[in-house]
Amino acid sequence: MSAFRLPEALTHVQVVSVMNEARAHFAALPADAAWVVEAQDVARLDSSAVALLLEIQRWAKAASRPWRVANAPAQMQALIQVYGLDEVLALPVA
Structure with missing residues (x-):
């Protein structure tokens, strides 16, 4: 598994460059690979981070791939809750 x-x-x-990098990364994975987004390094974020996660979720659903976010920092989790998307994105509690 390559996160x-x-x-x-x-x-x-x-966000635009990260989105392009993510698209290329996931496209290069084997067809049966789960998609993992490693978020532990994120220290500064805004609503664009949430938009990126929603976009990756859309890609994963379109490709019928399981996906998850690993090690989401508290600030990311809080922002997702503020937008009422905690159930939509279903992040594990850090």
Whole structure:
């Protein structure tokens, strides 16, 4: 399993390039591989980070792949809760 590592900063400034990197990463995985997004390095984020996770979730569903976010920092979890998306994204509690 090869996780896609999110960068330390994940804001509107970085999200387009990170989204392109994520798309390429997941496209290169074997057809039966689960998609894992490693979030432990994220220290600065805004709502763009949540949008990225929602987009990856859409890609995974379209490809019929299981996916998950590993090690989501508390700030990311809090932002997801503020937007009422905790059940939609179903992140494990850090």
